[in-house]
Amino acid sequence: MKTLPKLVAISVLALLAIRADAKSNFDIIANLDNGPGNVTVTDNGRIIMSLHQFYQPKFTVVEYKDNTIVPFPNREMVDADSKAAMKLDSVLGIRSADGIVWMLDNGMRSRVTPKLVGWDIKADKLHQVIMLPSPIAPKDAFVNDFTVDTRHNIIVISDPAGGTNAGLIVVNLKTGKVRRVLEGDSSVIPENVDLIIDKVPIQIKDNSGKLNRPHIGVNPITEDLNNEWVYFGPMHGLSLYRIKADDLANEYMDDNILASHVERYSDKPISDGISIDKDNNIYLGELAENAIGVITTDRKYRRLSQCPRLSWVDSFSFGPNGDLFAVVNRLHQSAMLNGGVLSAKPPFYLLKIHALSSGLPGR
Template sequence: MRRFKWYICVLTALALGACSRSDSPQESAADAANKLNVVAELAKGPGNITVTAAGQIILSLHQFYNHDVRVAVINGNAQLVPFATEANVNSVLGVQADAGGVVWLLDNAMRDGSNRRLVGWHASENRLVADIDLNDFTNDQSFLNDLAVDPARNTVYIADPAGGADAAIIVVDVAHGNARRVLKGHPSVTPEDIDLVIDGTPVRVLADDGSEIHPRVGINPIAIDKNGEWLYYGPMHGRSMYRVRTADLRNSKLTPQDLAGRVERWSDKPICDGISIDNAGNLYLGDLANNAIGVIGTDRKYRILIADPRLSWVDAFSFGHDGYLYTVANQLHRSAVLNGGKSATKPPYLVLKFKPISDGTTGR
């Protein structure tokens, strides 16, 4: 539990700031209901989601809910069946399937302090294809949160919000099993001093002395475009989305200053968790403060796409093989960890899908 307790400490690291808001108009509840389809109602709180080319819906189970199961697949009866149990993962949030049938699992090891790992598991063949130890590329404050997979270049990009100032992107060379930590402490990965307020209540963490602290989290949203050319990302607690060329991230000859100079501010954004991008370049995100799904268009403007009370902490997205974009609503702000030590969750937790503006890459 050492690392998990540390993460709670990280969430208590900074004091209060300004409230998150969105000026985008919200649609009626009836309009939103017509757009959202419930795929499954779950008794256990999900973390992230990915859909394989074969149509399997795979979920990580969020560690804030202390589940025995780490990763699961939804069967035909909308029940959770443990997935990749032989990989012996410790604590997974980030999951992403590639076109070759491999599901990439990001093990942050927050339950008991075991090794942080990037695990590749072939879904249909039920076998391990990669197991990369990431301890040498992290630090004591690391919290490996989400990932973007580029199978064409055998590279995985990992979001590590760490302790704010130590936040970074980890670039993993899968073929050689090594990695580099880049953009450490850059403004594009570190949190802003802004507050997340949902349903009129600020997200807050109970500190060891009994006080309530409002957390600040660095890089969390991360996604790669259709051609693998650009990586889009930003701090969870931040008002800006950024992008950088993946070729620059992979170029070990660039100095930290040179790489930092190639980062572009892409657009405004609200406080958000996971993101996805379609083949036309539209970015989808969970607008946490507004119980909504938002989109940043290719015009770089943000707007709310669907607003619905069921969208209670939209954590992650994945394009399916059926033309839908899948997402989860896990009520994370109501968990004891983010609600001042008291759980106010109201199961079921939801897996949902909706029609995106344009098609996307399955699994992402």
């Protein structure tokens, strides 16, 4: 196995997991040279991350191992047929469950059909590939994050798409059938709120050179450990919603009826990925304030930590022993979201957060 020393720089502080500051609620586990996308931690403690496509990484998925990172899956162990089936282009969403690491490839770098790829880490072989063709994933799709429900045998994907056509995608893992639901529902489309970080607004430069402030639809998504409720909401939105997993798994339920079953759960700040513990506390990054917060079971949001280093906390995942991991990637300083100007510089971070309770590895 070949390591990639140039992709990661581990400081003495990171090696010792020294607390970022005396009053913080997190530890810096690693300083990374490449901007991470999402993170998942398997039930045996393997830390696997996507590298964010906005930073044009050489590899799209890597494993943090022995204080460095290596490509995942190990290219030397992938046979020719698996390589042909996988062809990972631009993975962001990544989750693990029951020995399978699921990777959501949005295909945007090479403009190829999005797909969901499952890799069996016990057998070290390809488990399943499920394509997400149009109109399930429309031309402006940005399939981003997802949750794995092993009770209903489904995966639910968030797709902010173009905003007004945002929706959820439900994948039946047994049959491979895929459905797009709740498209354009008020629970998934963005609200008219701008994201401003350190007094600088998020801006995208269009083909004419004009700067626009994007409003991004449904992105954060997770599910409680009993596989009862799926929680989700627009990234640019101040509300978190939920719906019964039974309803999402029901392939015969009319979309209008499904929409009537969505309930507003709580307030939330503008946020990216989320996770949940066994007591149903929901963790998220408060992007505008360089902070990490939690929505507790009284449905109230409160801040856990605020620090300049918490500069776009993107994704969370519980690991074994109750540990909660997260990544910091400063996406607002990527050229994509900074008006075409790349200002983000390493290090980016892999964090361990002091959660209120333990959770399920991979979620």
